[in-house]
Amino acid sequence: MNDTARTRTALPVFDDVLAAAARIAPHAHVTPVLRSHSIDAIAGCELHFKAEHLQRAGAFKFRGACNAVWSLSDEDAARGVVTHSSGNHGAALALAARTRGIACHVVVPEGAVAAKLAAIEAYGATLHRCAPTIAAREIRCAQLQAETGAELVHPYTDPRVIAGQGTAALELLSDATPFDALVVPVGGGGLASGTALAVAACSPRTRLHLAEPSGAAETWASMQRGERVTEFTPDTICDGLRGTLGEPNFALLHAHGARVLKVDDADTVAAMRLFWQRTKQIVEPSSAVALAAVLGNRETFDGQRVGIVLSGGNVDPDALPELFARG
Amino acid sequence: MNDTARTRTALPVFDDVLAAAARIAPHAHVTPVLRSHSIDAIAGCELHFKAEHLQRAGAFKFRGACNAVWSLSDEDAARGVVTHSSGNHGAALALAARTRGIACHVVVPEGAVAAKLAAIEAYGATLHRCAPTIAAREIRCAQLQAETGAELVHPYTDPRVIAGQGTAALELLSDATPFDALVVPVGGGGLASGTALAVAACSPRTRLHLAEPSGAAETWASMQRGERVTEFTPDTICDGLRGTLGEPNFALLHAHGARVLKVDDADTVAAMRLFWQRTKQIVEPSSAVALAAVLGNRETFDGQRVGIVLSGGNVDPDALPELFARG
Structure with a gap:
């Protein structure tokens, strides 16, 4: 390991x-x-x-997201980070990624509050929409990890x-x-x-x-x-x-x-x-x-x-x- | 003078x-x-x-009210202050009067917002209700001045x-x-x-x-x-x-x-x-x-x-x- x-x-x-x-x-x-x-x-x-x-x-939430982003090696960081959250963690990770100048992908469910999504985008993250189920967002996250090599940063675990x-x-x-x-x-x-x-x-x-x-x-x-x-x-x-x-x-x-x-x-x-x-x-x-x-x-x-x-x-x-x- | x-x-x-x-x-x-x-x-x-x-x-508003209250001689202050305001000045004068331990009378029009009146009372002032006209409140203020000798503190003049x-x-x-x-x-x-x-x-x-x-x-x-x-x-x-x-x-x-x-x-x-x-x-x-x-x-x-x-x-x-x- x-x-x-x-x-x-x-x-x-x-x-x-x-x-x-x-x-x-x-x-x-x-x-x-x-x-x-x-x-x-x-x-x-x-x-x-x-x-x-x-x-x-x-x-x-910015504290944890920032710690995760700045814990990455330069090599890992270059591939960006990904999470699923239409709330404070999504915005926090987007801003944390921006402090390091790396990509951030945020998987958000259809029907999420537009104002919150706008905030996440304003911090420079890329939104990826999925069906509003846990299965759908985990699949989408796994896809994005596979496609981009981005590091998953779970909101609380x-x-x-x-x-x-x-x-x-x-x-x-x-x-x-x-x-x-x-x-x-x-x-x-x-x-x-x-x-x-x-x-x-x-x-x-x-x-x-x-x-x-x-x-x-x-x-x-x-x-x-x-x-x-x-x-x-x-x-x-x-x-x-x-x-x-x-x-x-x-x-x-x-x-x-x-x-x-x-x-x-x-x-x-x-x-x-x-x-x-x-x-x-x-x-x-x-x-x-x-x-x-x-x-x-x-x-x-x-x-x-x-x-x-x-x-x-x-x-x-x-x-x-x-x-x-x-x- | x-x-x-x-x-x-x-x-x-x-x-x-x-x-x-x-x-x-x-x-x-x-x-x-x-x-x-x-x-x-x-x-x-x-x-x-x-x-x-x-x-x-x-x-x-607390700044002006406080300056007025603490500008008074001890003798004048002992008779209290009076104003007409159901808004920020009323609350500010009430609190300013409390910092000096003197009476504060606030003339308020019938129909004023209950929450604002409660705030004024919470600072220890006495409320005096009057009809919601300028004439009525000026008369009531003048009455209170005559009755108590309280000093009028106008909200802005x-x-x-x-x-x-x-x-x-x-x-x-x-x-x-x-x-x-x-x-x-x-x-x-x-x-x-x-x-x-x-x-x-x-x-x-x-x-x-x-x-x-x-x-x-x-x-x-x-x-x-x-x-x-x-x-x-x-x-x-x-x-x-x-x-x-x-x-x-x-x-x-x-x-x-x-x-x-x-x-x-x-x-x-x-x-x-x-x-x-x-x-x-x-x-x-x-x-x-x-x-x-x-x-x-x-x-x-x-x-x-x-x-x-x-x-x-x-x-x-x-x-x-x-x-x-x-x-």
């Missing part, structure tokens, strides 16, 4: 997070940590928001991606005073498992909580059962959290003993509205779910110092009526 | 802006200056956004308010490289005339442009005629810019030779949407009008270094779908 193959299959470790931090430093923003005294008063605890909605391409996502928590935890708790959203588990690596190494007494929509709570079910649950039909407005928890992601999260807090969409919308009003910052539902988890579990966080990773801010203004109707 | 009476009637000068900056420093935020390379590329110039939507109470609003531009202009142009919204003219004082003293070669909604363009008409126009019926989504340009405001702006750029509401909404998407910041239409003025007058600003004061971010999330439908 050569180094690249090992990288693609082994579980990442904390050293990979440190290496990712150094690798992405020339390209990614060190995002600010925001405070709101009025939200603290409502929550009954001290909240520190890691503002990944201000990350390049509008989400933490790729160890380079997991390590990259862990750098957000690494920055947050570098604050002077230790956190009692960290709360991050969980979907496929890239951010969550990368955060677990950072917490375990930098601040083992900090409790890691995962915020998950009630309508896509297979991570909660997986942690309850102690094995990965993959059978579920997501029903949530948190479009970034509809994916199925990945295998390496489950392995890392289960080993870490992360707790899952389920959140109803209505509470997520209420938290998003509150955050918008008090901070004038646009975060997407998949981020607001973490604040909602804190607001809905006061006894768990009462008086604590809590870090929240605001994962992204890519909300389509035209989607607002539908979003607020759910709140 | 005692000092207080003089303060209330004379035109403010640049020294008043400097004094205001010192006076409000313990209470107001020095807001950041935001950049967006992607918006620069679209605008064809270099834009520096003074982020007053991140000011306390969500708008630059009060010289202490004008001087306070000028501190936003003072901070922006303290950047190293001089600006070719500054663009600020104009409604009653508090921010605009305060900015004129700062520009004239700190950076006289910087051109001051005022962005005004086409549907409430009495400042444009006033500058064309060389005398203050007060007869007009505002029709604009920019709720902060519907007021009539004040007398001292006109005097200062006319003397300065500020240029007015008229902006259609549809362009304001498009600019708000662009700013939302690229920066994840919520600014209100009355702020986005200034960006829209730049985008709509490319030849005027081509290649220039331009400062924009983003006046505020108090948008009711529930009003957003309707707003965006106007764009």
Whole structure:
């Protein structure tokens, strides 16, 4: 097994997070940590928001994508990268590829939101449309890999991606005073498992909580059962959290003993509205779910110092009526 | 005429802006200056956004209100302050009064937006409802002054308010490289005339442009005629810019030779949407009008270094779908 193959299959470790931090430093923003005294008063605890909605391409996803792209040898990089995602990962990988001047292919399902596809194209990626099924997009990805030799960068199971996502928590935890708790959203588990690596190494007494929509709570079910649950039909407005928890992601999260807090969409919308009003910052539902988890579990966080990773801010203004109707 | 009476009637000068900056420093935020390379590329110039939507109470209005409140003698302050405004000035004065621990009375018209009134009350002010006419609110204000001895702080003609609003531009202009142009919204003219004082003293070669909604363009008409126009019926989504340009405001702006750029509401909404998407910041239409003025007058600003004061971010999330439908 050569180094690249090992990288693609082994579980990442904390050293990979440190290496990712150094690798992405020339390209990614060190995002600010925001405070709101009025939200603290409502929550009954001290909240520190890691503002990944201000990350390049509008989400933490750029960290993992950038780490994957800059982990490639020059030879591999020359053949480009490929992924399937019509959301934040597609845009993030497109921008990451541009930082290295290499090709990026993004497989997108028919019917994906036009504005999101336009964003991916604006970063210079080539779109490849396929039928809106998992089988169709995996076949199309495999075809593109065969045709171009491009490297597949999976949105959340790729160890380079997991390590990259862990750098957000690494920055947050570098604050002077230790956190009692960290709360991050969980979907496929890239951010969550990368955060677990950072917490375990930098601040083992900090409790890691995962915020998950009630309508896509297979991570909660997986942690309850102690094995990965993959059978579920997501029903949530948190479009970034509809994916199925990945295998390496489950392995890392289960080993870490992360707790899952389920959140109803209505509470997520209420938290998003509150955050918008008090901070004038646009975060997407998949981020607001973490604040909602804190607001809905006061006894768990009462008086604590809590870090929240605001994962992204890519909300389509035209989607607002539908979003607020759910709140 | 005692000092207080003089303060209330004379035109403010640049020294008043400097004094205001010192006076409000313990209470107001020095807001950041935001950049967006992607918006620069679209605008064809270099834009520096003074982020007053991140000011306390969500708008630059806190500066003027705070300066007025902290200009009072202890004796006068003990009797409180009063104003009529259901918008940003009402909330700003309420918060400013709270920083000094004094009473604040806000006269609001029947039918004002409940969320805005709740915000004013949350800052500790007492609401006084009146019929939705100018006469009714002036009578109610006069009654309250007579009953309580409270000091009237007009939203934009009060010289202490004008001087306070000028501190936003003072901070922006303290950047190293001089600006070719500054663009600020104009409604009653508090921010605009305060900015004129700062520009004239700190950076006289910087051109001051005022962005005004086409549907409430009495400042444009006033500058064309060389005398203050007060007869007009505002029709604009920019709720902060519907007021009539004040007398001292006109005097200062006319003397300065500020240029007015008229902006259609549809362009304001498009600019708000662009700013939302690229920066994840919520600014209100009355702020986005200034960006829209730049985008709509490319030849005027081509290649220039331009400062924009983003006046505020108090948008009711529930009003957003309707707003965006106007764009």
